[in-house]
Amino acid sequence: MSARTARPEVAETEIPRPPFPWQGWIAAVAVVGLLWWSSMPPPIGTGFNLREVVEGWPQMQVFFQRLFPTPDRPWPLDYLPQIVNRMTETLKIATAASIFGAVFALPFAMLAARNLAAGRIVYGFGRGLLNLIRTIPDLVLAALLASAFGIGPLPGVLALTIFTFGVVAKLLSDTIETVDPGPQEAITAAGGNRIQQALFAVFPQVAPDFVAYSLYAFEVNIRAAAFLGYVGAGGIGMILNRDVKFFNYGRVGLIITTIFVTVLIIDTVSTTIRRRLV
Numbered sequence: 001m002s003a004r005t006a007r008p009e010v011a012e013t014e015i016p017r018p019p020f021p022w023q024g025w026i027a028a029v030a031v032v033g034l035l036w037w038s039s040m041p042p043p044i045g046t047g048f049n050l051r052e053v054v055e056g057w058p059q060m061q062v063f064f065q066r067l068f069p070t071p072d073r074p075w076p077l078d079y080l081p082q083i084v085n086r087m088t089e090t091l092k093i094a095t096a097a098s099i100f101g102a103v104f105a106l107p108f109a110m111l112a113a114r115n116l117a118a119g120r121i122v123y124g125f126g127r128g129l130l131n132l133i134r135t136i137p138d139l140v141l142a143a144l145l146a147s148a149f150g151i152g153p154l155p156g157v158l159a160l161t162i163f164t165f166g167v168v169a170k171l172l173s174d175t176i177e178t179v180d181p182g183p184q185e186a187i188t189a190a191g192g193n194r195i196q197q198a199l200f201a202v203f204p205q206v207a208p209d210f211v212a213y214s215l216y217a218f219e220v221n222i223r224a225a226a227f228l229g230y231v232g233a234g235g236i237g238m239i240l241n242r243d244v245k246f247f248n249y250g251r252v253g254l255i256i257t258t259i260f261v262t263v264l265i266i267d268t269v270s271t272t273i274r275r276r277l278v
Helices: 022-038 050-067 077-111 120-134 138-149 153-176 181-189 194-225 237-245 249-277
Strands: none
Touching (some): 050 249, 077 194, 077 237, 194 249, 237 249
């Protein structure tokens, strides 16, 4: 047999068994332990009891049934113009806050990115401020601003502007740190400063992400603005809070349906735009 036609003998080897997933089992045990700890009676845990949830479910069904119209209990459609006006105010709050927050977040994200920040002190200050802003819930912030500026849309706009600023700046600064360093290095070699690097090397690469993050913040702001009225920050949440307190189930159901349809339309349009951009 020639060397060209000879075939080497293949030794039979045993297929190795996959290693035992110790890390997965340890994580599962840790999760079960945390659930058990959180379900313990107060003050150790939350006192969560699945039996109480099952026993209270029929009452929840009765509550949800009251929200929807029936032949003998129709929705008060004469209340719809007031709902539309408040929903329009909610959209205005979310739109203004999203624009202001995104505009302020764009230059700050450049300072909070490691590859553009002017030193470790500036980078640390920027990251620390973003972490501080994102730890304050928007409802708490709106309540504080409502006590300072009074009841109305202004506290809602300010609260959601700060929220948008924190979210967009954080996401955008993380994206800036992952851009291709080639254009930035070329501008640096040509004698360009940090502003020129940001404008001509970094921003063209992150512009689609910036728009996508801003649209995502707008979606979140629509939901948040709908309930900021609970703390006096304007919008449809103010009449929702009032009708819930007075047990006007028909009005509450009509308000919730209006919010759901509005959010669904905006989410669909925003998701389509973000998919084309990114």
